[in-house]
Amino acid sequence: MTAVKKYLSTALLVVLVGSAIGITPANAATPVTSCSTIKIATGVTKGITLPCLDGRSQINFQSIRGPVVVNVFGSWCEPCQQEIPHFLDLAKSKKVAIVGIDVEESSVAAGRAFVAKKGMNWPILFDLNSVTRGLFGMGVPVTWFIDATGKVTYKQVGIITSDAILNNEVKKYLGITL
DSSP states (O other): OOHHHHHHHHHHHHHHHHHHTTOOOTTOOOOOOOGGGSOBOTTOOSSOEEEBTTSSOEEEGGGBOSSEEEEEEOTTOHHHHHHHHHHHHHHHHOSSEEEEEEESOSOHHHHHHHHHHHTOOSOEEEETTOTTHHHHOSSSOEEEEEOTTSOEEEEEESOOOOHHHHHHHHHHHHOOOO
16 A cells, blocks of 8 residues: 555544544534525625625625525524524425524634534524624514515514414415425
């Protein structure tokens, strides 16, 4: 076995064993969903641009096109945590896109850890400095329903308390039956 093959075999073994017992490299980012699936209109230049929590891109919020449910949350917000299971169930349907906006976190790492812990498998934008406060308001949770043209068809301020409520809002404001 050449030295390179032996090194690669050893490195692979270290990664596999480390993964099996829960050890990850110190520089490994917590996995989060890519924002590449967010539908956007090209050419939109005005608006608020937010980084994706995956660290790979930025999205101009006003360029987002639906149908999509946009949920604004923070890990520190108890009502936000209470409604996450309803968004997880919505995501399982695969009938409507979801985009999260994580606001006022202490750090990107804290946001990534929270998203991974809760199993939030949709694209998440990150607003560390509250640049969206003027758009969404002072409190969270807030959920917006955006149609294919980019029009906000409904703004839900406050917690969504059940799958039935969320499903009814998706049907009423986006025309999608779950």
